[in-house]
Amino acid sequence: MKLRKNVAVSEAGLLFNPVTGESYTVNPIGVEIVNLLREEKSQEYISKFILGKYATDKATFEKDYNDFIGILGHHNLLESYEEKKA
Amino acid sequence: MKKRKLNIAVSGLNAIDSPGPGVAVIRALREAKSFNVRIIGLSYESLEPGIYMHDIIDRSYSIPYPAAGVDTLFARLEYIHEKENLDVIIPNFDAELYPFIKLEPKLKAMGIHMFLPTLKQFEERHKVNLNEFGKKYNINVPASKILYDLNTVNSLQSEFSFPLIVKGKFYDASIAYSIEQVKTYYNKISARWGLPIIIQEFIHGTEFNVTGLGDGKGNTIAAIPMRKQYITDKGKAWGGISISDEKMLDMTRKFLRATKWRGGFELELMKNKDNELYLLEINPRLPAWVYLAVGVGQNIPEAMVNFALGVKVKPFTKYTVGKMFVRYSWDMIVDREEFEQISLYGEL
Numbered sequence: 001m002k003l004r005k006n007v008a009v010s011e012a013g014l015l016f017n018p019v020t021g022e023s024y025t026v027n028p029i030g031v032e033i034v035n036l037l038r039e040e041k042s043q044e045y046i047s048k049f050i051l052g053k054y055a056t057d058k059a060t061f062e063k064d065y066n067d068f069i070g071i072l073g074h075h076n077l078l079e080s081y082e083e084k085k086a
Numbered sequence: 087m088k089k090r091k092l093n094i095a096v097s098g099l100n101a102i103d104s105p106g107p108g109v110a111v112i113r114a115l116r117e118a119k120s121f122n123v124r125i126i127g128l129s130y131e132s133l134e135p136g137i138y139m140h141d142i143i144d145r146s147y148s149i150p151y152p153a154a155g156v157d158t159l160f161a162r163l164e165y166i167h168e169k170e171n172l173d174v175i176i177p178n179f180d181a182e183l184y185p186f187i188k189l190e191p192k193l194k195a196m197g198i199h200m201f202l203p204t205l206k207q208f209e210e211r212h213k214v215n216l217n218e219f220g221k222k223y224n225i226n227v228p229a230s231k232i233l234y235d236l237n238t239v240n241s242l243q244s245e246f247s248f249p250l251i252v253k254g255k256f257y258d259a260s261i262a263y264s265i266e267q268v269k270t271y272y273n274k275i276s277a278r279w280g281l282p283i284i285i286q287e288f289i290h291g292t293e294f295n296v297t298g299l300g301d302g303k304g305n306t307i308a309a310i311p312m313r314k315q316y317i318t319d320k321g322k323a324w325g326g327i328s329i330s331d332e333k334m335l336d337m338t339r340k341f342l343r344a345t346k347w348r349g350g351f352e353l354e355l356m357k358n359k360d361n362e363l364y365l366l367e368i369n370p371r372l373p374a375w376v377y378l379a380v381g382v383g384q385n386i387p388e389a390m391v392n393f394a395l396g397v398k399v400k401p402f403t404k405y406t407v408g409k410m411f412v413r414y415s416w417d418m419i420v421d422r423e424e425f426e427q428i429s430l431y432g433e434l
Contacts, residue, residue: 006330008408018407020292021313021329 001069002079003038017077024075029054033068037078090121093170094391097128098178098374099136099146103415104257104320107178109136110377114387116142117380121391126170128177132429138420145170148432156185160192172198174394176387178371181256183208201394203349203370204302210345211368213253213284219368223344225337226364228287228356239268242285251286254279259321261288289366291358294331295323296338297373299386301393302348308386308402309338310379315410323375323413328382330407333363341368350376350390375411382406 003009008016013031015024026034029050036046043065050061072078094115098106108127115123127146129137137146147166150158166172175198177186187205194200203211210219213230220227231245242250243265252271253259256279260271272283298309311334316325338353350372356364372386379386382405389399428434 016408018330020331021294021315021327 001037001043002040003034003072004077004079005038007077009034009038015077017075020076022075024077030068033065034072037072091124092121092173092391092395093124093126095126095128095166095170095172095175096143096178097130097149097176097182099127099129099134099143100131101135101139101374103318104322105374105413106134107372107374107376109139109142110374111176111178111372111387112136112142113377114380114385115391118385118388118391120388120397124170126166126172128166128175129428132425135418137428137434138418138424146428146434148428152182152185156188159185160189163189163193163198164196167196167198174199174391176200176372176390177202180370183370199394199396201349201390203347203351207345207347208370211370213255213367214282216284216286216365216367220365223341225341225344226362228289228364228366230284230286233272233283233285234281236269236272239265239272242268246285246287249288251284251288253284253286255282255284286366289356289358289364291356291364293317294329294334294355294357295326295373295375296334296353296355297351297376297379297386298338298342299350299389299393300342300345300347301399302346304343304346306339306342306401307389307393307399308379308384309335310382310384310386310405311335311338312375312378316412325410325412326375326378327410328378328405328407333361337363337365341365350386375413378409378411379405381411382409 006018009031013026013028015026033046036049047061051058096108096112098108100106101109112125125143127136127143128149129146130151136143149162177183183202186200187202187208190200190202214232216227217230249261249263251259252262252268252275254275258275258279262268262271276283293314294311296309296311299307301307311329311331312326313329314323314326318324334355352369352373353365354367356366376386384402384405392399424434
């Protein structure tokens with residue numbers, strides 16, 4: 001999973017899609033995950049990173065992570081498989 | 087090197103809730119790097135706010151409505167030219183373009199330059215001809231039908247699904263959810279803007295606009311796509327952001343290449359949920375939000391003036407993405423004498 005390379009992410013948590021002109025806000029943990037996605041880190045890596053930093057368990061993280069990825073995908077902020085291949 | 091000072095007349099000074107582009111065009115001209123300006127405002131109504139903006143408009147003159155005819159307009163422009171020695175006129179209303187296009191050779195002979203679409207381009211892109219335009223140039227447009235008679239409204243049920251858009255020939259559009267609503271809007275819009283009425287398929291999606299400049303030979307000199315972020319109840323953008331959608335820029339380049347468009351323009355686009363782009367309207371002049379183009383690095387009005395004067399202009403190749411415009415309203419305090427001056431004498 002990779003964030004579209006043209007999506008701008010501010011430190012404060014504003015995501016801007018320059019193709020659609022839409023902006024979204026994410027919380028500080030969201031910013032961390034988005035930045036890891038930008039670096040093409042695997043879910044396993046991100047899971048270890050978050051579990052090591054915050055007091056949560058794996059099941060809760062996985063559920064929230066999948067929800068978050070779903071939302072990013074819904075708003076067209078992730079690269080599709082075809083784009084990645086190209 | 088000393089910059090040349092140009093006397094430029096600009097219309098569309100109605101900086102109201104459904105604003106004309108004049109004030110934005112003037113701000114752009116005042117920031118031009120290739121020339122200095124003296125701005126002459128051309129107004130139709132005494133309460134157009136631009137008339138009273140003395141910091142950006144040096145002098146204003148009222149001009150007759152297009153309905154008064156080309157000769158009446160020409161006589162008035164001759165008078166203004168005598169006083170102001172005009173170099174360029176930038177007409178900014180759809181409805182006044184026809185007489186100005188007609189007058190272009192005569193004005194040029196007097197030394198007044200314009201950079202307008204040809205009459206063929208102006209007519210071809212008209213809302214009434216959008217279906218044929220789409221077919222001819224292979225551009226996605228919503229299905230539309232032209233109505234001249236209220237009695238033909240009932241037949242729409244077999245051709246369109248609801249909702250649909252009811253549009254006036256120059257301005258105004260409403261969404262109708264039933265035949266009864268179509269009839270109401272037909273009467274309301276035709277009473278104000280005349281016939282025909284255009285019925286257009288409703289495309290669900292997100293609205294975008296592109297403003298730009300064509301050189302009349304098929305080349306794109308400028309193009310800025312914008313997403314409306316804040317839309318008024320009249321459908322006007324009160325806030326927007328520059329974007330970088332390659333599909334929109336491709337459609338713009340295709341439009342300019344195919345039509346060899348000459349002058350400024352605004353494309354009204356809709357993107358549906360499948361990411362398909364539809365061209366809803368082609369406005370044959372610069373839009374009220376054109377100052378955003380200046381803000382992102384493409385001073386379109388300046389380039390337009392240079393084209394009008396035959397000065398070579400290089401196409402713009404880049405702009406800043408993610409820059410916003412946020413419009414605001416501002417109360418000016420005006421002496422009654424100024425209002426009297428423009429109302430009674432047509433000059434201020």
